[in-house]
Amino acid sequence: xxxxxxxxxxxxVALMIALPxxxxxxxxxxPLAEDLEAFIDPLMAEQMDKHRATGLVIAVVKNGEIRLAKxxxxxxxxxxxxxxxxxxxxxxxxxxxxxVGIAVMQMAEAGKLDLDRDxxxxxxxxxxxxPGGVPVTLRRLMTHRAGFEEQVKDLxxxxxxxPPLGERLKSNIPRRLFPGxxxxxxxxxxxxxxxxxxERVSGEKFEYYVEQHILAPLSMTRSTFAQPPPPxxxxxxxRGHRNADTPYDFFEMISxxxxxxxxxxxxxxxxxxxxxxxxxxxxxxxxxxxxxxxxVLTEQLSVPAGRMGFFAYESNVNHRAFIGHDGxxxxxxxxxxxxxxxxxxxxxxxxxxxxARAMGPVIEKFVERYVPADDAPAANPGAPTAAEVAGxxxxxxxxxxxxxRFMALAGQFRFSPNAEGGLRGSDAFGIRTLVPNLSQVExxxxxxxKGGKISFRRDADTGRWFSDSLGPIQVRERAAWHEDARLIxxxxxxxxxxxxxxxxxxxxxxxxxxxxGRSFGALAADRxxxxxxxxxLLAYAAAFGAWIAFAGPAAGNDISVLSAVxxxxxxxxYIVSWLAVALSPLALWTAVRFWRDSVGGRWTxxxxxxxxxxxxxxxxxxxxxxxxxxxLNY
Numbered sequence: 248x249x250x251x252x253x254x255x256x257x258x259x260v261a262l263m264i265a266l267p268x269x270x271x272x273x274x275x276x277x278p279l280a281e282d283l284e285a286f287i288d289p290l291m292a293e294q295m296d297k298h299r300a301t302g303l304v305i306a307v308v309k310n311g312e313i314r315l316a317k318x319x320x321x322x323x324x325x326x327x328x329x330x331x332x333x334x335x336x337x338x339x340x341x342x343x344x345x346x347v348g349i350a351v352m353q354m355a356e357a358g359k360l361d362l363d364r365d366x367x368x369x370x371x372x373x374x375x376x377x378p379g380g381v382p383v384t385l386r387r388l389m390t391h392r393a394g395f396e397e398q399v400k401d402l403x404x405x406x407x408x409x410p411p412l413g414e415r416l417k418s419n420i421p422r423r424l425f426p427g428x429x430x431x432x433x434x435x436x437x438x439x440x441x442x443x444x445x446e447r448v449s450g451e452k453f454e455y456y457v458e459q460h461i462l463a464p465l466s467m468t469r470s471t472f473a474q475p476p477p478p479x480x481x482x483x484x485x486r487g488h489r490n491a492d493t494p495y496d497f498f499e500m501i502s503x504x505x506x507x508x509x510x511x512x513x514x515x516x517x518x519x520x521x522x523x524x525x526x527x528x529x530x531x532x533x534x535x536x537x538x539x540x541x542x543v544l545t546e547q548l549s550v551p552a553g554r555m556g557f558f559a560y561e562s563n564v565n566h567r568a569f570i571g572h573d574g575x576x577x578x579x580x581x582x583x584x585x586x587x588x589x590x591x592x593x594x595x596x597x598x599x600x601x602x603a604r605a606m607g608p609v610i611e612k613f614v615e616r617y618v619p620a621d622d623a624p625a626a627n628p629g630a631p632t633a634a635e636v637a638g639x640x641x642x643x644x645x646x647x648x649x650x651x652r653f654m655a656l657a658g659q660f661r662f663s664p665n666a667e668g669g670l671r672g673s674d675a676f677g678i679r680t681l682v683p684n685l686s687q688v689e690x691x692x693x694x695x696x697k698g699g700k701i702s703f704r705r706d707a708d709t710g711r712w713f714s715d716s717l718g719p720i721q722v723r724e725r726a727a728w729h730e731d732a733r734l735i736x737x738x739x740x741x742x743x744x745x746x747x748x749x750x751x752x753x754x755x756x757x758x759x760x761x762x763x764g765r766s767f768g769a770l771a772a773d774r775x776x777x778x779x780x781x782x783x784l785l786a787y788a789a790a791f792g793a794w795i796a797f798a799g800p801a802a803g804n805d806i807s808v809l810s811a812v813x814x815x816x817x818x819x820x821y822i823v824s825w826l827a828v829a830l831s832p833l834a835l836w837t838a839v840r841f842w843r844d845s846v847g848g849r850w851t852x853x854x855x856x857x858x859x860x861x862x863x864x865x866x867x868x869x870x871x872x873x874x875x876x877x878x879l880n881y
Contacts, residue, residue, distance in 0.1 A: 340574020442505025487578025
């Protein structure tokens with residue numbers, strides 16, 4: 248569920264293109280339960296020990312049977328409670344969205360919902376359509392094409408009860424960053440809105456609807472969207488862990504339940520995967536679920552890098568194309584991968600982020616051993632396109648209207664041509680290689696060494712370049728020059744270093760002048776302006792302190808602090824930030840006057856020029872990136 252802050256999707260990026268081969272090629276083995284468990288047990292032990300994972304569960308299905316549903320490690324490190332496959336509930340996070348798609352399609356098949364009607368006809372508040380935009384529809388919601396900005400406020404809390412879904416949706420409607428319906432931008436809000444429509448039209452609370460119309464027919468008796476779970480299931484609930492030994496002291500309350508509130512055992516997730524795979528084969532399922540479950544995995548959008556159903560999306564592992572979803576909360580990380588050609592599915596969930604690092608190698612080695620490779624497409628590179636698409640890209644899952652825009656800077660991704668005529672993927676500065684080699688197989692389509700695909704396209708109307716990986720669900724847009732971290736970050740670093748050295752050196756220089764019996768400048772005005780320029784920078788130091796007080800815990804993977812409880816801290820950060828911006832011209836005035844009037848020596852004037860540059864740079868960043876803002880909705 249989390250993205251810019253937690254970057255859960257990096258697990259899939261690693262699986263798609265970055266993981267090196269770790270085992271020799273083997274004959275594909277039919278995953279009989281005995282062979283599978285003997286293979287998985289030591290692999291799990293190795294990876295969990297290596298990454299200090301608290302607990303992991305796995306479910307594997309094949310040809311309509313659960314071949315393995317097993318837990319490893321601890322459900323609660325403090326109580327030493329073992330994690331099991333059939334009697335421990337975990338939090339699959341955004342895999343919950345597939346249940347939203349199924350529920351919507353059930354009601355669409357019954358004639359109660361129209362996928363292409365403006366959703367405002369179904370809800371009790373209004374989703375605005377910006378000028379030049381298109382209305383939001385259920386089809387756009389289920390393919391993440393409503394264009395909503397990212398939101399994290401109150402997404403995951405630690406309270407005793409989540410607010411009513413409709414109330415939560417009405418109180419914080421995100422801006423539509425891409426209102427044309429032609430750009431995918433992953434949205435928890437959009438998924439929750441689709442679930443709310445099910446709730447409104449069915450007359451049943453979403454959690455109850457899913458329980459009665461999806462979970463019960465699939466015999467998923469140890470699964471629930473209720474928060475907290477009912478007592479009988481709550482007693483089986485695994486705890487999320489801050490680290491290997493320290494559990495969180497609260498049950499994560501997802502404020503948008505359809506987007507990620509599911510709690511389930513691995514065994515129940517096995518039943519879910521079996522039903523999805525059987526639906527693809529045309530089997531009849533109880534509860535009239537076959538059609539809706541088939542629709543969720545059926546291609547709705549396609550780009551050269553992959554396809555997307557209703558919420559489900561394609562990813563590649565070891566040259567095998569899977570369809571499924573991943574999920575993440577504060578502490579749980581999960582993935583579900585389905586391979587319809589071999590009728591195979593795998594689900595893993597970890598109750599700590601350390602466990603997430605263990606999942607990648609387990610999945611890769613399982614796939615290499617048990618899932619047949621897809622036929623390799625014939626390469627037809629055509630004219631080289633690497634130089635044309637090279638640049639720095641930022642995710643479409645972002646917020647440009649709030650301070651979250653500043654946090655998105657760290658996630659910018661750079662594509663640059665490599666010596667082989669393909670692409671290298673790295674951080675924005677090219678320092679840390681994330682994808683060593685992407686080979687062009689068609690114009691604007693590149694494939695990594697493990698089969699992951701990235702495609703590029705250019706919008707004919709705007710000229711904007713987009714890159715797609717994981718099909719249409721993970722989309723990046725080439726950053727404009729004024730949004731490029733390669734310009735902003737160095738300028739910001741110079742400003743911060745100037746601020747730090749100035750504030751540290753200020754009392755030292757003052758003490759030295761006092762010791763020598765000197766004063767700064769020949770005039771009182773010189774001393775005044777010298778002081779004012781430093782006060783401007785001192786205000787920025789205070790502003791950074793206020794922002795650290797507000798958002799610091801979130802950087803440590805606890806976004807529950809990004810809630811209405813901390814609105815007072817956010818307003819304080821805004822006030823101090825605006826004060827710093829307002830004082831910035833003082834530094835510029837001082838630098839101009841000191842050069843004009845030859846105040847101090849040359850190094851003094853150069854130093855004040857750096858102070859002016861720093862103050863103006865910080866002012867631009869604070870205003871353009873929402874640190875000097877007003878909104879409490881983010």
